[in-house]
Amino acid sequence: MKFVLAAAAAVLATGVAAPATAQTFKSSAGELAVETVVGGLSHPWAFAFLPDGRLLITERSGRLRIAADGKLSAPLAGVPRVLARGQGGLHDVVLDRDFAQNQTIYLCYAEPVDGGGETAMARARLSGDRLEDVRRIFRQEGPPSGGNHYGCRIAQAADGNLFLTTGDHFTYRDEAQNLANHLGKTIRVAPDGSVPRDNPFVGRAGAKPEIWSYGHRNSQGAAIHPQSGKLWMHEHGPRGGDEVNIDETGKNYGWPVIGYGIDYSGAKIHEATSKPGMEQPIKYWVPSIAPSGMAFYQGDLFQNWRGSLFVGALAGQMLVRLQLDGEKVVSEERLLQGLAERIRDVRQGPDGALYLATDNSAGRILRIAPAK
Numbered sequence: 001m002k003f004v005l006a007a008a009a010a011v012l013a014t015g016v017a018a019p020a021t022a023q024t025f026k027s028s029a030g031e032l033a034v035e036t037v038v039g040g041l042s043h044p045w046a047f048a049f050l051p052d053g054r055l056l057i058t059e060r061s062g063r064l065r066i067a068a069d070g071k072l073s074a075p076l077a078g079v080p081r082v083l084a085r086g087q088g089g090l091h092d093v094v095l096d097r098d099f100a101q102n103q104t105i106y107l108c109y110a111e112p113v114d115g116g117g118e119t120a121m122a123r124a125r126l127s128g129d130r131l132e133d134v135r136r137i138f139r140q141e142g143p144p145s146g147g148n149h150y151g152c153r154i155a156q157a158a159d160g161n162l163f164l165t166t167g168d169h170f171t172y173r174d175e176a177q178n179l180a181n182h183l184g185k186t187i188r189v190a191p192d193g194s195v196p197r198d199n200p201f202v203g204r205a206g207a208k209p210e211i212w213s214y215g216h217r218n219s220q221g222a223a224i225h226p227q228s229g230k231l232w233m234h235e236h237g238p239r240g241g242d243e244v245n246i247d248e249t250g251k252n253y254g255w256p257v258i259g260y261g262i263d264y265s266g267a268k269i270h271e272a273t274s275k276p277g278m279e280q281p282i283k284y285w286v287p288s289i290a291p292s293g294m295a296f297y298q299g300d301l302f303q304n305w306r307g308s309l310f311v312g313a314l315a316g317q318m319l320v321r322l323q324l325d326g327e328k329v330v331s332e333e334r335l336l337q338g339l340a341e342r343i344r345d346v347r348q349g350p351d352g353a354l355y356l357a358t359d360n361s362a363g364r365i366l367r368i369a370p371a372k
């Protein structure tokens, strides 16, 4: 009995499941052990590590919770109201680069408006079990979404400016080429929501000054490259044509004019796969994997994987590792096939392990480390 209690206490202290419950998977870095850090989540969408090791986790329904030692807190007060419908709800959460000093976080979510939802971003100060000083710093303008294609990943650059991905709302794909609204764009704003003066369309008549790049379909992955400082992102294609792009100022990424997929009906969408003045992805998938979440790995636990880009897959139900040579993808490794989980988010933990969020009504945060 004493032994059983001690074992249970050890599990609680580390916050991970007992080793007996860990699943193992083969990989190019040896055998991987997959353990549950915390369960009982409803469609977790994103998570962030607080400096003390606790996890801040969003659930699509609109809850923001903290996990510590394998236990979930009650939902934090002060989260903006979200439109939890279809794909929409509470999405990304990111800590400010100076979080240790200012306790500031950023949230992306579907904000309810007349006729549907718009992608919005708020900043707030995390104070115990609540958010204080909550302020919306961006809201998309353009025809609202009925529930699909909100984008909603945030990445903060070294200069503090925030990148935010949006979607084309599924029914308005041509708007991704229209600079007069925020559909199908990457947005760049300062942490107070103001427009940086060097944004590419500042001063152009009829163009939204918050736009950084355009011609995107629906991006649920974004990260700053640790060496170059450039924004990398991926986006969902239709039937085929998911892409990884290096997302640069003022550029047109082609949707829906060019691409590598077809419509769900089988109908043709694109004029061609390339066109002058439109960027090519550095990687695309046919058939689609439905990418969500993105992280560059820089840890010590997987020495061979340093510099790799990790991408979660929803429909693909796996974790994808892209080996890079500079700005080229040289190989793809498909991991955790057989786990049979939709992967919504992937991050590197402070311990050098990889962490995933699984997207379902019994969602979990998983820790991936070398098997002992």
Ligand SMILES: [Ca+2]
Binding pocket: 215, 243, 253, 254, 255, 258, 259, 279, 281
């Ligand atoms: Ca494209």
